[in-house]
Amino acid sequence: xxxxxxxxxxxxxxxxxxxxxxxxxxxxxxxxxxxxxxxxxxxxxxxxxxxxxxxxxxxxxxxxxxxxxxxxxxxxxxxxxxxxxxxxxxxxxxxxxxxxxxxxxxxxxxxxxxxxxxxxxxxxxxxxxxxxxxxxxxxxxxxxxxxxxxxxxxxxxxxxxxxxxxxxxxxxxxxxxxxxxxxxxxxxxxxxxxxxxxxxxxxxxxxxxxxxxxxxxxxxxxxxxxxxxxxxxxxxxxxxxxxxxxxxxxxxxxxxxxxxxxxxxxxxxxxxxxxxxxxxxxxxxxxxxxxxxxxxxxxxxxxxxxxxxxxxxxxxxxxxxxxxxxxxxxxxxxxxxxxxxxxxxxxxxxxxxxxxxxxxxxxxxxxxxxxxxxxxxxxxxxxxxxxxxxxxxxxxxxxxxxxxxxxxxxxxxxxxxxxxxxxxxxxxxxxxxxxxxxxxxxxxxxxxxxxxxxxxxxxxxxxxxxxxxxxxxxxxxxxxxxxxxxxxxxxxxxxxxxxxxxxxxxxxxxxxxxxxxxxxxxxxxxxxxxxxxxxxxxxxxxxxxxxxxxxxxxxxxxxxxxxxxxxxxxxxxxxxxxxxxxxxxxxxxxxxxxxxxxxxxxxxxxxxxxxxxxxxxxxxxxxxxxxxxxxxxxxxxxxxxxxxxxxxxxxxxxxxxxxxxxxxxxxxxxxxxxxxxxxxxxxxxxxxxxxxxxxxxxxxxxxxxxxxxxxxxxxxxxxxxxxxxxxxxxxxxxxxxxxxxxxxxxxxxxxxxxxxxxxxxxxxxxxxxxxxxxxxxxxxxxxxxxxxxxxxxxxxxxxxxxxxxxxxxxxxxxxxxxxxxxxxxxxxxxxxxxxxxxxxxxxxxxxxxxxxxxxx
Amino acid sequence: xxxxxxxxxxxxxxxxxxxxxxxxxxxxxxxxxxxxxxxxxxxxxxxxxxxxxxxxxxxxxxxxxxxxxxxxxxxxxxxxxxxxxxxxxxxxxxxxxxxxxxxxxxxxxxxxxxxxxxxxxxx
Numbered sequence: 001x002x003x004x005x006x007x008x009x010x011x012x013x014x015x016x017x018x019x020x021x022x023x024x025x026x027x028x029x030x031x032x033x034x035x036x037x038x039x040x041x042x043x044x045x046x047x048x049x050x051x052x053x054x055x056x057x058x059x060x061x062x063x064x065x066x067x068x069x070x071x072x073x074x075x076x077x078x079x080x081x082x083x084x085x086x087x088x089x090x091x092x093x094x095x096x097x098x099x100x101x102x103x104x105x106x107x108x109x110x111x112x113x114x115x116x117x118x119x120x121x122x123x124x125x126x127x128x129x130x131x132x133x134x135x136x137x138x139x140x141x142x143x144x145x146x147x148x149x150x151x152x153x154x155x156x157x158x159x160x161x162x163x164x165x166x167x168x169x170x171x172x173x174x175x176x177x178x179x180x181x182x183x184x185x186x187x188x189x190x191x192x193x194x195x196x197x198x199x200x201x202x203x204x205x206x207x208x209x210x211x212x213x214x215x216x217x218x219x220x221x222x223x224x225x226x227x228x229x230x231x232x233x234x235x236x237x238x239x240x241x242x243x244x245x246x247x248x249x250x251x252x253x254x255x256x257x258x259x260x261x262x263x264x265x266x267x268x269x270x271x272x273x274x275x276x277x278x279x280x281x282x283x284x285x286x287x288x289x290x291x292x293x294x295x296x297x298x299x300x301x302x303x304x305x306x307x308x309x310x311x312x313x314x315x316x317x318x319x320x321x322x323x324x325x326x327x328x329x330x331x332x333x334x335x336x337x338x339x340x341x342x343x344x345x346x347x348x349x350x351x352x353x354x355x356x357x358x359x360x361x362x363x364x365x366x367x368x369x370x371x372x373x374x375x376x377x378x379x380x381x382x383x384x385x386x387x388x389x390x391x392x393x394x395x396x397x398x399x400x401x402x403x404x405x406x407x408x409x410x411x412x413x414x415x416x417x418x419x420x421x422x423x424x425x426x427x428x429x430x431x432x433x434x435x436x437x438x439x440x441x442x443x444x445x446x447x448x449x450x451x452x453x454x455x456x457x458x459x460x461x462x463x464x465x466x467x468x469x470x471x472x473x474x475x476x477x478x479x480x481x482x483x484x485x486x487x488x489x490x491x492x493x494x495x496x497x498x499x500x501x502x503x504x505x506x507x508x509x510x511x512x513x514x515x516x517x518x519x520x521x522x523x524x525x526x527x528x529x530x531x532x533x534x535x536x537x538x539x540x541x542x543x544x545x546x547x548x549x550x551x552x553x554x555x556x557x558x559x560x561x562x563x564x565x566x567x568x569x570x571x572x573x574x575x576x577x578x579x580x581x582x583x584x585x586x587x588x589x590x591x592x593x594x595x596x597x598x599x600x601x602x603x604x605x606x607x608x609x610x611x612x613x614x615x616x617x618x619x620x621x622x623x624x625x626x627x628x629x630x631x632x633x634x635x636x637x638x639x640x641x642x643x644x645x646x647x648x649x650x651x652x653x654x655x656x657x658x659x660x661x662x663x664x665x666x667x668x669x670x671x672x673x674x675x676x677x678x679x680x681x682x683x684x685x686x687x688x689x690x691x692x693x694x695x696x697x698x699x700x701x702x703x704x705x706x707x708x709x710x711x712x713x714x715x716x717x718x719x720x721x722x723x724x725x726x727x728x729x730x731x732x733x734x735x736x737x738x739x740x741x742x743x744x745x746x747x748x749x750x751x752x753x754x755x756x757x758x759x760x761x762x763x764x765x766x767x768x769x770x771x772x773x774x775x776x777x778x779x780x781x782x783x784x785x786x787x788x789x790x791x792x793x794x795x796x797x798x799x800x801x802x803x804x805x806x807x808x809x810x811x812x813x814x815x816x817x818x819x820x821x822x823x824x825x826x827x828x829x830x831x832x833x834x835x836x837x838x839x840x841x842x843x844x845x846x847x848x849x850x851x852x853x854x855x856x
Numbered sequence: 857x858x859x860x861x862x863x864x865x866x867x868x869x870x871x872x873x874x875x876x877x878x879x880x881x882x883x884x885x886x887x888x889x890x891x892x893x894x895x896x897x898x899x900x901x902x903x904x905x906x907x908x909x910x911x912x913x914x915x916x917x918x919x920x921x922x923x924x925x926x927x928x929x930x931x932x933x934x935x936x937x938x939x940x941x942x943x944x945x946x947x948x949x950x951x952x953x954x955x956x957x958x959x960x961x962x963x964x965x966x967x968x969x970x971x972x973x974x975x976x977x978x979x
Contacts, residue, residue: 190941190943191941191942191943192941193941194941194959195939195940195941195942198938198939198940198941198959198960198961199939201960201961202868202871202939202960202961205871205961206868206870206871255963257963257964257965258965261881263877263881264874264877264878264881267874271961271963271964274961467956467957467958468941468946468957468958468959469943469946469947469950469957471959472941472942472943472946472959473943
């Protein structure tokens with residue numbers, strides 16, 4: 001078989017040769033393509049890294065992030081394909097098909113429409129059960145289950161289904177306009193967030209209900225009326241798909257409209273539909289990884305219970321699912337006073353087993369002044385009935401329940417809602433109540449008391465929020481201090497470090513969201529507003545119910561990591577699915593027969609392929625155009641070496657004779673090349689193998705020892721190592737045996753143009769030893785300020801935007817490493833040898849740089 | 857004009873008429889106007905204890921209307937109710953005598969609470 005070197009040589013000779021000036025022009029244009037391709041490659045790799053990082057880090061992201069990154073990624077890869085095509089005069093056309101196939105798959109994943117279920121626009125509560133969640137939303141499906149399967153009393157009424165919502169949205173063509181307004185929304189700008197939210201809600205509320213839907217709603221309303229009194233008031237409750245899943249408590253963020261009379265039912269329905277775009281819900285969805293189109297609003301229209309007493313019951317304590325009692329919170333009137341955090345409640349602990357004895361009672365929970373002692377609102381019979389209902393619901397649904405209830409004037413118990421109790425995170429469960437730091441070791445607290453609504457420790461400046469105006473001014477990282485924990489403040493929970501409220505208790509919706517977001521919260525902390533003032537730096541220990549002045553580092557060291565709110569969400573799943581077409585690298589071996597365009601399965605494969613082929617094409621430049629021998633000059637250092645230099649522009653001194661076949665080191669004015677060369681030659685290579693110092697090039701070639709080892713490297717670079725230079729630019733490509741190194745440096749006029757790139761891959765030893773060598777090199781480069789990325793047995797190291805003097809030092813280091821790490825992969829199995837090499841390299845490099853400093 | 861009556865000033869006709877009907881249903885005397893000019897005429901002639909004021913009106917700037925209202929009757933409780941959230945506009949409103957600053961949409965029950973609070977503090 002003809003060797004590639006021979007082929008290369010023959011091609012050289014058979015083509016018309018370009019004169020040096022023509023060659024320079026052609027080369028410059030090719031090199032421009034090549035460098036653009038490398039830039040696109042770097043951009044693509046950075047985008048992929050960012051997407052991977054976001055999945056692991058638990059940072060919140062929306063579809064805008066996924067779409068934006070995927071678009072940027074495909075654009076960069078498209079550019080790579082175009083640049084490669086130009087570099088190769090249109091070869092690799094098959095890449096276009098692979099690119100189209102992969103991007104089409106990717107688009108399908110990203111556009112994946114949410115599942116929609118067709119069905120009736122209205123369903124009576126008598127027909128609803130848990131199986132109909134896709135039609136009526138979780139809240140109403142569960143309530144139907146409670147009514148029709150468990151057999152408990154719930155208010156009469158009907159559900160306006162997801163199909164109805166779609167009908168309304170489509171009839172008014174709302175979706176396009178809503179998406180337009182949400183696109184590019186800056187979540188950090190509260191004014192923009194509130195303004196966009198208000199605009200979208202107005203859009204929905206002002207849209208007319210389709211006639212058929214309005215009639216259907218009123219007809220069902222009529223039926224409920226004939227069952228009851230004539231001037232019926234109803235409650236309209238949101239029931240979004242997915243909203244009540246455990247640990248995803250959208251509940252309470254959406255609207256509930258109470259005491260709605262017939263003439264306003266349509267209006268109230270539209271307002272609840274609009275509630276899907278309340279600012280805090282938009283923020284919440286973004287934080288939790290839900291797309292707007294993932295959430296469908298269904299609305300329950302239920303007979304208003306004329307409540308005497310209402311509340312919430314937990315079939316087990318919300319912060320301890322192993323507890324053996326039912327916790328009931330009650331207040332006179334409607335349940336909303338308990339949930340919105342505005343009223344004081346009474347708390348009952350009741351045994352979970354018959355006869356459901358009352359274990360504990362507290363009045364005035366969550367009230368600033370501690371409440372007045374009065375008779376409990378519930379009788380022993382009622383607490384027993386509630387506890388029994390709680391246990392029954394837990395058994396039926398198979399998980400602890402969080403239940404809203406009301407008792408009417410006739411003493412009848414109505415269940416308004418039953419949903420799984422949000423579970424505290426696993427580490428929270430194992431964490432003891434205290435933190436183990438001795439009181440004596442802590443400063444005396446500013447405030448003590450309240451209930452722990454969400455555990456944890458955090459530090460920040462106090463910011464009082466009393467009005468909507470304060471919402472707009474709330475600084476990121478501040479401690480939210482309020483009088484009442486209204487659900488509306490939830491829009492601040494992605495900005496606040498902790499929450500303190502003078503009133504409220506664990507059942508408050510804001511507490512649920514704080515627990516979910518992992519934000520420490522103390523509720524019912526008397527005098528918080530007056531004692532803490534505004535803007536003061538405090539440390540909040542919610543677990544212990546204490547607030548300290550300033551930063552208390554010993555406590556903050558105990559702060560729990562923020563939970564990853566995105567895992568398992570629709571948006572998260574879409575990114576995971578999209579990544580299947582992005583990051584896996586299946587084309588790893590350029591020598592493999594499968595290293596070809598139609599084997600590319602991912603965008604990463606495409607970048608890998610384009611990059612590999614671009615390097616090959618770039619250095620096969622002469623093969624296609626006919627290299628005038630005179631263009632590549634053999635470097636002479638004492639004697640002709642195996643290093644060749646091509647001047648791309650102004651890399652040789654003006655007195656250099658362009659007709660010469662050789663170039664003396666003294667004629668080279670390329671600043672980056674000279675730095676690399678200095679690093680390469682500063683120390684003689686210590687072997688193996690032992691070498692004579694006849695000339696530098698011979699060292700290099702002896703080191704490869706056995707060219708027969710090299711069948712896989714399909715590059716002319718196996719024979720010659722080229723410096724491509726201009727005064728401020730150098731690209732050095734070195735292929736030695738199995739390893740390949742590329743150094744490229746540009747020292748531009750501006751800091752932003754400055755960069756050094758280094759790539760290193762391959763080796764002759766087994767994978768483990770190759771990896772150990774890569775790790776050794778990575779460690780050293782890291783130490784000298786390179787940004788190192790390592791993947792399998794290849795690594796890239798980069799420095800950008802640093803002053804020229806700094807980069808030149810780094811180029812010396814790279815020159816040194818290229819020479820002195822050759823073949824050491826072969827001995828990397830030996831810990832002692834690794835340490836010895838590490839020590840020697842580090843010592844040499846320090847001498848190299850110290851000398852330079854002294855020279856400087 | 858009843859002492860506890862409310863004036864709704866907003867250029868969205870549907871919003872004004874629905875809100876006025878709803879308020880009346882809950883026993884609040886109320887009226888609505890669509891422009892700043894009408895609002896000033898009404899306030900000069902009548903006695904409104906609470907005014908709900910939108911900041912974007914077709915004929916006048918909301919802050920201008922606010923200043924006029926304060927000149928006519930400084931005791932009037934003006935609640936700014938706007939769809940254009942702006943901290944500086946809100947601060948200016950409060951400085952010029954507004955009682956509260958709310959961002960649209962406000963839930964009806966919450967609005968009733970705010971009206972209650974405003975009425976309570978009206979002299």
